[in-house]
Amino acid sequence: MNKLSIATVSLSGALDEKLRAIAAAGFDEVEIFEADLLSFNGSPRDVGQMCRDLGLTICAFQPFRDFEGMPEPQRSRNFARAARKFDLMKELQTDLMLICSNISPASLGGIDRAAADFRELGDLAAKHGMRVGFEALAWGAHVNDYRDAWEIVRRTNHPSIGVILDSFHALAPAFPVSAIASIPADKIFLVQLADAPKLGLDVLSWSRHFRCFPGQGDLPVAKFMEAVQATGYSGAWSLEIFNDQFRAGSAVRTATDGLRSLILLQDQLAKTPADALQPKTSTRGVGFIEFAVNEAKATDLATLLSQLGFRKTGVHRSKDVERWSQGTIELVINSEPDGFAHSHYVTHGPGVCAIALDVGNTKQAMARAEALQARTFYQPVGPGELEIPAIHGVGGSLLYFLEAASKNWDVDFEPLKSDAGTDHLSVVDHISQSMPYDEMLSWLLFYTGILDLQRLPQMEIPDPVGLVQSQALISANQSLRVILNGSSATRTLSNRFISEFFGSGVQHIAFLCDNIFAAVADMRKRGAKFLRIPDNYYDDVEAKYGLDAELMSALRDNQILYDREGDGEFFQIYTPSFDERFFFEIVERRNYQGFGAANAGIRLAAQTRDARPVSVPRV
Ligand SMILES: O=C(O)c1ccc(O)c(O)c1
Numbered sequence: 001m002n003k004l005s006i007a008t009v010s011l012s013g014a015l016d017e018k019l020r021a022i023a024a025a026g027f028d029e030v031e032i033f034e035a036d037l038l039s040f041n042g043s044p045r046d047v048g049q050m051c052r053d054l055g056l057t058i059c060a061f062q063p064f065r066d067f068e069g070m071p072e073p074q075r076s077r078n079f080a081r082a083a084r085k086f087d088l089m090k091e092l093q094t095d096l097m098l099i100c101s102n103i104s105p106a107s108l109g110g111i112d113r114a115a116a117d118f119r120e121l122g123d124l125a126a127k128h129g130m131r132v133g134f135e136a137l138a139w140g141a142h143v144n145d146y147r148d149a150w151e152i153v154r155r156t157n158h159p160s161i162g163v164i165l166d167s168f169h170a171l172a173p174a175f176p177v178s179a180i181a182s183i184p185a186d187k188i189f190l191v192q193l194a195d196a197p198k199l200g201l202d203v204l205s206w207s208r209h210f211r212c213f214p215g216q217g218d219l220p221v222a223k224f225m226e227a228v229q230a231t232g233y234s235g236a237w238s239l240e241i242f243n244d245q246f247r248a249g250s251a252v253r254t255a256t257d258g259l260r261s262l263i264l265l266q267d268q269l270a271k272t273p274a275d276a277l278q279p280k281t282s283t284r285g286v287g288f289i290e291f292a293v294n295e296a297k298a299t300d301l302a303t304l305l306s307q308l309g310f311r312k313t314g315v316h317r318s319k320d321v322e323r324w325s326q327g328t329i330e331l332v333i334n335s336e337p338d339g340f341a342h343s344h345y346v347t348h349g350p351g352v353c354a355i356a357l358d359v360g361n362t363k364q365a366m367a368r369a370e371a372l373q374a375r376t377f378y379q380p381v382g383p384g385e386l387e388i389p390a391i392h393g394v395g396g397s398l399l400y401f402l403e404a405a406s407k408n409w410d411v412d413f414e415p416l417k418s419d420a421g422t423d424h425l426s427v428v429d430h431i432s433q434s435m436p437y438d439e440m441l442s443w444l445l446f447y448t449g450i451l452d453l454q455r456l457p458q459m460e461i462p463d464p465v466g467l468v469q470s471q472a473l474i475s476a477n478q479s480l481r482v483i484l485n486g487s488s489a490t491r492t493l494s495n496r497f498i499s500e501f502f503g504s505g506v507q508h509i510a511f512l513c514d515n516i517f518a519a520v521a522d523m524r525k526r527g528a529k530f531l532r533i534p535d536n537y538y539d540d541v542e543a544k545y546g547l548d549a550e551l552m553s554a555l556r557d558n559q560i561l562y563d564r565e566g567d568g569e570f571f572q573i574y575t576p577s578f579d580e581r582f583f584f585e586i587v588e589r590r591n592y593q594g595f596g597a598a599n600a601g602i603r604l605a606a607q608t609r610d611a612r613p614v615s616v617p618r619v
Pocket residue numbers: 062063098100135137166192207208240
């Protein structure tokens with residue numbers, strides 16, 4: 001297996017904090033970014049020692065800039081500067097210097113001129129016992145393609161000079177990666193990895209602000225690495241991520257995500273099953289959703305559920321836990337005065353503390369999750385009670401794995417002769433979770449790494465007081481849909497949820513039905529209330545879609561929202577929020593795959609009108 005590495009520029013904090021986070025996450029090696037060293041209050045020798053104490057090897061010192069092709073007097077200055085950096089690298093105890101292609105307007109082109117400069121530098125490097133790797137920046141003045149960097153290295157023909165490949169600089173300009181396979185492995189001194197979302201930005205801004213870990217973006221990083229592997233390259237895989245959120249976020253979380261992304265990439269490229277992880281966990285849908293509440297809220301929630309047609313179908317043999325069911329939907333209301341649910345309630349208030357997924361094989365699911373460094377959860381169980389394997393998910397909630405075949409999580413429940421309910425709702429259609437904007441990529445990697453979920457294109461939803469980014473994740477068989485919402489605007493409902501809920505979590509759950517008009521009519525009869533939608537909205541729907549008058553007035557009268565995609569139709573309605581925490585949605589799909597994104601802004605405005613006002617800070 002190749003050694004795993006990350007460049008210090010990828011993380012937040014001072015150099016020592018970065019190094020500790022990198023070591024704690026489990027990396028073998030690190031690239032020291034020059035700016036991190038220059039701003040650090042400790043000698044290069046101290047930094048070298050710190051790395052050794054942490055068990056980290058420094059695979060490169062980077063970057064040395066604007067070297068090749070300079071006219072005098074800068075040319076001589078560059079050699080003197082390089083000699084000083086080689087001395088510094090001795091103190092650090094690393095032997096590889098990264099030089100990125102020259103971007104200076106003063107630089108002169110010509111691959112033979114560049115090769116001559118590198119040949120001379122190679123001699124100097126060899127004298128110091130050092131090596132130099134040349135990397136093409138996609139915006140280099142004369143060299144902006146790895147194939148040209150390799151040609152210069154080839155013509156340099158010096159054992160101390162090699163090439164450095166960076167997936168971003170090859171993939172962002174969409175250069176073919178096939179030429180990589182013909183570079184001799186011993187001339188590839190380092191491989192840097194980064195992904196990025198497709199944005200349509202100039203390549204420099206794109207690289208400096210929006211890189212992300214492999215699997216979090218849209219670039220074919222695995223194809224790039226396949227070409228690298230074809231050379232027989234056995235050096236480090238080193239993440240190099242310039243990202244505004246990563247610079248600001250938690251170094252430990254980012255480093256852990258980075259390692260997870262490399263483990264996932266290794267898994268994707270594994271040649272034999274022995275090198276691969278357990279396959280991604282395919283789900284068969286949501287087994288149950290557990291709400292943590294206190295006794296008073298348990299009664300309120302039970303009332304709301306019964307208004308929606310759920311019936312109480314079980315009580316726990318030994319705990320204050322109830323089971324509520326409708327169709328295949330199973331909800332659990334937990335008001336136990338201790339245990340995990342209780343601590344979730346105490347920390348976050350009433351809300352979802354666990355989601356259980358039906359999976360094919362819980363052992364495989366747990367093995368994959370553990371290999372990807374998910375935190376496992378164990379809770380003492382009473383005699384005869386079932387222990388359900390679980391990992392920690394969004395906002396300190398749990399993700400349980402149930403084996404669908406032996407769907408026996410309910411062994412702990414005393415069945416009740418159920419009272420009257422209705423049977424309009426059949427399954428959990430989707431679950432949406434709100435989180436700080438800068439955690440969205442982290443949870444994206446968590447979900448798509450562990451489960452067989454695919455990403456839909458990210459959407460921007462207008463809340464009246466800021467934009468919300470919305471990322472839908474869907475399993476191939478459509479049995480699980482999870483939506484991640486994040487906003488960097490502080491007063492959006494998504495962010496108020498996080499600040500008032502003390503962290504990320506489930507903000508809403510949508511249930512599917514066959515006939516939303518009948519379902520809503522029955523629910524209203526049972527006392528359910530729904531969100532008020534303005535008339536303007538219905539005038540627009542009428543203008544846009546030319547629906548017949550009867551359907552139009554049914555939508556208006558019931559306050560049901562409508563969307564269309566091709567010949568697919570979507571109907572949706574929302575409950576007011578429960579205790580200002582979470583809300584439910586009822587949907588009907590007619591050959592429609594989306595989530596009514598066009599209506600989300602209408603819904604957010606309606607909820608904002610209903611919500612407690614927030615004071616606007618005075619300036
Ligand atoms: O953006 C830069 O300057 C820069 C520096 C060094 C690298 O390895 C790189 O890929 C980009």
